[in-house]
Amino acid sequence: MANEKGIPERRIAFLETCFEVFCKNGLERTSLKMLAEACGVTNGNLLYYFGSKDNIVIDSTAHCMAKVEDDFMARAPRSFKDIERFLREMPYITAKLHGEKYRFMYQVYASPRYREHGIEFFRGVSVRYHQYAQLLSGKLGMPADFIQGMIYVFVRACVHYAMFEDEAYLQLQLGAIRTSLGAFMGAQQQNPMENPNGKAGGNAL
Template sequence: MADEKGSPERRAALLETCFEVFCKNGLENTGLKMLAEACGVTNGALLYYFGSKDNLIIESTAHCMAKVEDDFMARAPRSFEDIERFLKEMPYITAKLHGGKYRFMYQVYASPKYREHGKVFFQGVNVRYHQYAMLLSGKLGMPVDFIQGMIYIFVRACVHYALFEDEEYLKLQLDAIRVSLKLFVKENRPKEENL
């Protein structure tokens, strides 16, 4: 990867603009000139900041998909009672706001050329999901590991829906989450409530 040049804010703005162009046009149809024009800079300026188009692809994908995760978690349930709202609205919000981003991310990370970068990104996802689960544990009254597992299942359902608008798959995944939550509540209620 290129040395980090320029202010973090400027780099982030360039990454986000380039990512939008990539998402709109795809990996193969997006050239450096197109990216530079969208950013209002020269090809040379983009190369100065990122070293190569490959570095720009890698950095913009990782940066912007981490922002998508942050947006997702900013809408997370605030209490156990709020989980149903989250389950009902997030797949549709995700599809509307981030469907193209997920399609591009998979195009990049499924490519043999960028697969190792995908592995690194998803190792970071594991860390971030654990952190999200730790934040939610107290609010939802559930163990971190249980929440982290539910996050994986739910995000996968949302991403699949964003990619393919497959209502049947989404319903089956959401029903599995609801059943898991019901079983969790049943197993963890004080004994006097189970009478």
Template sequence: MRATEEQHNARKREMMEKCFECYAENGLTGTGIKALAAACGCTTGNLYSYFNSVDELIIESTAYCMEKVEDDFMEMAPTDPKDVVRFVKEVPYWTAKKHGKKYRLMYQIYTHPKYIEHGKKFFEGVNERYTEYAKRLEPKIGIPYTVITPLIFIFVRACVHYAMFEDEYYLKTQMEVLKQGVALFADKYRSQYLNGGNEK
């Protein structure tokens, strides 16, 4: 019984990935249930044995697959301040190449009136994850996590924008603001530390 349940869940995860890839490749409105079933190597009836409706399939596959994308992103995130330069230079282009179509699909889904509440829930989780990451960085770089968190958001937004539109100008301007911001904040909090934390 347990093995059957595990197999069922594994097959469902596989279907979510294949359906999301199918949508990302062909568009949300241009992909029918038959195309999804074909991508999964099953019948439409079999697909409905895992999902009650197409809406449920879209909601669950988007949440699952974009969480995997975020996992990929976080695996590359630097834990050593010395690695930040490499990360900032490489990740926008890596994101665009590996996940550009997925980000375009995600925004298409999560801005749709039918699914926007699910989008809010997803991004609440993303916000929590990046805040926790900022808290881990705080003692390593000496900048409060409340300052690091918005800097992370600037970087992520620039990466996602580039992944969707390959807008080099936007990316470079955001990266320049980010670099200057990090330098200014580093100087500010280093100065506070040297003055016993009394400088405002």
């Protein structure tokens, strides 16, 4: 943002350190003093960068959860045949690497104090998921809108598992995704359409 203060690289380092502290201790139990000590600076120095503890909460959550999205999509399937690998592996990788982060994110955005910032963040999520879907469309041989819908379902399943380790819920959601993919394949075989590269869609599947 135009009104950000301080050295940009240092600001990012502070955001990531503060987010780690929040995730370990929770929203209410994390003090400004704890954040400053973890960053190796004074309370005043941290406030110079962010203005208030609320701003640290808002900015660190948005920054670090966007990084989690990038990590998620870096592991995205590289072809239609690779989708099953992604479905099998990603929920457990997400839970191991990012479970704490998702729990804190929902603690923040479920709070009335930060709800408007949550609405803004998830608007950005929708834009980013659309961009991811467009990038994947050619690789997977499927329309971007269909992929975007599947991303939403799959991410919800992964996040729920990361937060609650609910295997039954996860498998039901994965089953729904596999059923949708199977139905899409069947429809493509019966009624071949133009794929994103302008060739017959049935061959890509």
